[in-house]
Amino acid sequence: xxxxxxxxxEAFANSYLKNHGKRKGILAWILSTDHKRIGIxxxxxxxxxxxxxxxxxxxxRLEMLVPGPAGKLFTAxxxxxxxxxxxxxxxxxxxxxxxxxxLGNFFLPIQIGAKDVAFPRLNLLSWYLxxxxxxxxxxxxxxxxxxxTGWTFYIPYSIRTxxxxxxxxxxxxxxxxxxxxxxxxxxxxxxxxxxxxxxWFKMPLFxxxxxxTAWVQVIATPVLAITLLLIMVERIFSVGIFDxxxxxxxxLYQHLFWIYSHPAVYIMILPPxxxxxxxxxxxxxxxxxxxxxxxxxxxxxxxxGYLVWGHHMFVAGMSTTAQFVFSFLTFLVAVPSGIKVFNWxxxxxxxxxxxxxxxxxxxxxxFLFCIGGLTGLLLGSVATDAxxxxxxxxxxxxxxIIFGGGVFIFFGALHYWLPKMFGRMYSIKAANWALAxxxxxxxxxxxxxxxxxxxxxxxxYFAYLPxxxxxxHISMVGSWVLVIGLIIMFANLxxxxxxxxxxxxxxxxxxxxxxxIASPPPPxxxxxxxxxxxHEPYYHPEAIEVK
Amino acid sequence: xxxxxxxxxxxxxxxxxxFIVGTDLILFALVIGAMLLFVFKYNKKRHPKAVSIxxxxxxxxxxxxxxxxxVLYMFYIGWKGYIQTRIVPKNAMTVKVTARQWNWQFQYxxxxxxxxxxxxxxxxxxxxxxSLDVIHGFFLPDFREKQDVLPDRVTYLVLYPxxxxxxxxxxxxxxxxxxxxxxxxxxxxxxxKFLAWVNSGVKDTLALPDSSQxxxxxxxx
Numbered sequence: 220x221x222x223x224x225x226x227x228x229e230a231f232a233n234s235y236l237k238n239h240g241k242r243k244g245i246l247a248w249i250l251s252t253d254h255k256r257i258g259i260x261x262x263x264x265x266x267x268x269x270x271x272x273x274x275x276x277x278x279x280r281l282e283m284l285v286p287g288p289a290g291k292l293f294t295a296x297x298x299x300x301x302x303x304x305x306x307x308x309x310x311x312x313x314x315x316x317x318x319x320x321x322l323g324n325f326f327l328p329i330q331i332g333a334k335d336v337a338f339p340r341l342n343l344l345s346w347y348l349x350x351x352x353x354x355x356x357x358x359x360x361x362x363x364x365x366x367x368t369g370w371t372f373y374i375p376y377s378i379r380t381x382x383x384x385x386x387x388x389x390x391x392x393x394x395x396x397x398x399x400x401x402x403x404x405x406x407x408x409x410x411x412x413x414x415x416x417x418x419w420f421k422m423p424l425f426x427x428x429x430x431x432t433a434w435v436q437v438i439a440t441p442v443l444a445i446t447l448l449l450i451m452v453e454r455i456f457s458v459g460i461f462d463x464x465x466x467x468x469x470x471l472y473q474h475l476f477w478i479y480s481h482p483a484v485y486i487m488i489l490p491p492x493x494x495x496x497x498x499x500x501x502x503x504x505x506x507x508x509x510x511x512x513x514x515x516x517x518x519x520x521x522x523x524g525y526l527v528w529g530h531h532m533f534v535a536g537m538s539t540t541a542q543f544v545f546s547f548l549t550f551l552v553a554v555p556s557g558i559k560v561f562n563w564x565x566x567x568x569x570x571x572x573x574x575x576x577x578x579x580x581x582x583x584x585x586f587l588f589c590i591g592g593l594t595g596l597l598l599g600s601v602a603t604d605a606x607x608x609x610x611x612x613x614x615x616x617x618x619x620i621i622f623g624g625g626v627f628i629f630f631g632a633l634h635y636w637l638p639k640m641f642g643r644m645y646s647i648k649a650a651n652w653a654l655a656x657x658x659x660x661x662x663x664x665x666x667x668x669x670x671x672x673x674x675x676x677x678x679x680y681f682a683y684l685p686x687x688x689x690x691x692h693i694s695m696v697g698s699w700v701l702v703i704g705l706i707i708m709f710a711n712l713x714x715x716x717x718x719x720x721x722x723x724x725x726x727x728x729x730x731x732x733x734x735x736i737a738s739p740p741p742p743x744x745x746x747x748x749x750x751x752x753x754h755e756p757y758y759h760p761e762a763i764e765v766k
Numbered sequence: 767x768x769x770x771x772x773x774x775x776x777x778x779x780x781x782x783x784x785f786i787v788g789t790d791l792i793l794f795a796l797v798i799g800a801m802l803l804f805v806f807k808y809n810k811k812r813h814p815k816a817v818s819i820x821x822x823x824x825x826x827x828x829x830x831x832x833x834x835x836x837v838l839y840m841f842y843i844g845w846k847g848y849i850q851t852r853i854v855p856k857n858a859m860t861v862k863v864t865a866r867q868w869n870w871q872f873q874y875x876x877x878x879x880x881x882x883x884x885x886x887x888x889x890x891x892x893x894x895x896x897s898l899d900v901i902h903g904f905f906l907p908d909f910r911e912k913q914d915v916l917p918d919r920v921t922y923l924v925l926y927p928x929x930x931x932x933x934x935x936x937x938x939x940x941x942x943x944x945x946x947x948x949x950x951x952x953x954x955x956x957x958x959k960f961l962a963w964v965n966s967g968v969k970d971t972l973a974l975p976d977s978s979q980x981x982x983x984x985x986x987x
Binding site: 288299380469504542543547554567568585593599610683761762 | 778793794814825917918944
């Protein structure tokens, strides 16, 4: 299978992993403007926070060992801190930067045949902003004792408690700049730096997904800055904006929060959708079904996604007119996601499917993402949302989407691209086992939440009624199984990166440009000669063409 | 997954729930079934030569139009099931709800106060709710109803307790340390028993509005 056009030892000798600049050691990384090195800087930071988030999540489940309130492992105060930190870290420090900052940085320029992103220095700056913002958020959460606002910082509770909301939002604001700069960089790169011959409809679908995401990053994130400004005006000049004690409106805060945070959900899920399109075609050995439908549905999701934030607030005290409009638009946004799923499954039709780990991750993704999406319909319908809102059902639903959908594909993407990034292969067998264990653990962990939520278990409760005990226990054991899978997966990937078998430039038979250069790729300009594009991105010469 | 003993509002919500869950299961089975079939049938061992099909416009139209119609229908029934619970019947009895960290306080029209919610069977209730501190959530799982309770603002909720019983009332919006313990009971009693309770220990006497209208009011929705 392996196509060894460039001899591996030559690839290793001349790779971006070797030092080529004048700086040594860590400085050669943290001062590098090579998009590949910046992608890896992000990856190390993101997975550090992910590990912390997972540990917090497992502790939250452990709290459910007994119904309580007596005999608990953690006090109510500690549990409130756990879910606040778990949410803040996972959402703002892990899934929002997620795939674009890591694999997007690494592969976007390569996939369009560019030497780097349009603004390499800005790219490095955005990593520094990310690190600074992360530190500010974590410090602000702790500097007045344990944080306990939840990741949504709802006013007026967040004003009355010890957490320094102004500073935390300031941290999120700096992170937001990191996100905006990455978005701008990607949009410019995609507009200006495509290889000769690569028209818009010859771009890989991962690039389309990053393009749609980048617009969401650039347009939605400034709302955070507006919110911060208003919070500061309220705090410093005592003008009532959000705080009812000063004559403000707490629901206005919720609107502003979700005007950013709902599009942020699409920042989390669009890039994984792009990866899915890449992986399915590669391992089906055929072109993608409905290229334009998939590309355009990314833009449709990004666009309609701006207009549906109100579904987080159906019972928050909004008018029935607003409920009507937001429910209607929410149902519409489900359609382009459905179209994507149908096209992916159709891409498997008459393929020649090779069940390698990345493809198996995609199958797990389709299973989990469908559950997440279909349960979302119950939350878009106002009648059922009034029942399910703020219960475990919502927690189960968004973990199916963001973890089962987005993060499982993040893992799938690592299995797909790590051999390219490091020139070495992990153990296929261990990867399959890790996925199987994670899949079982995931469903044990989150499916019971859907059931408990439908039966009336509210979220953010440190104690619960005894009738939920069995489901809570299944969910808790599920978290342990999931963690075992995660440990096997990360151990296998790390072993692969450092000690794995050396692979050629195209171990999977991929057709996009990253598979035409050496593994690991050469520094810093990726291509010796900028390629000229003649085919559509998923042209498999060995497949029978049907027009 | 559905709660036992549905109350009046609950029936409308449960119908919506059943329709969406049923449709979900069919769609899920179709997508996952097709995926597994293709993975099996077009495995590289059985099907070594792939066929590159770029698309099929009629198929794309079908799987766009059908989901659009389905979600529009879901939207419609979801909306219809919900709006019923927002229309206040003329003969509704008002109960004022005051939420604070971390308990509920109920006040009836004659000034009677309680921290357990006693309600007369068959009488439509309108709750007028406000909070003394942060945002709380008035959540009645058995009735499938929920409404946030805000400081400096009055929100409302309509309830029609059709059956006798003892139900849960919980706080659904995170409100701090003892959020999980902000819990009380809803006790639906026969009207005469309720009246005896509500009129004890207070000066004013509460009488229930004419309940013969109730059925027609609800049927008219």
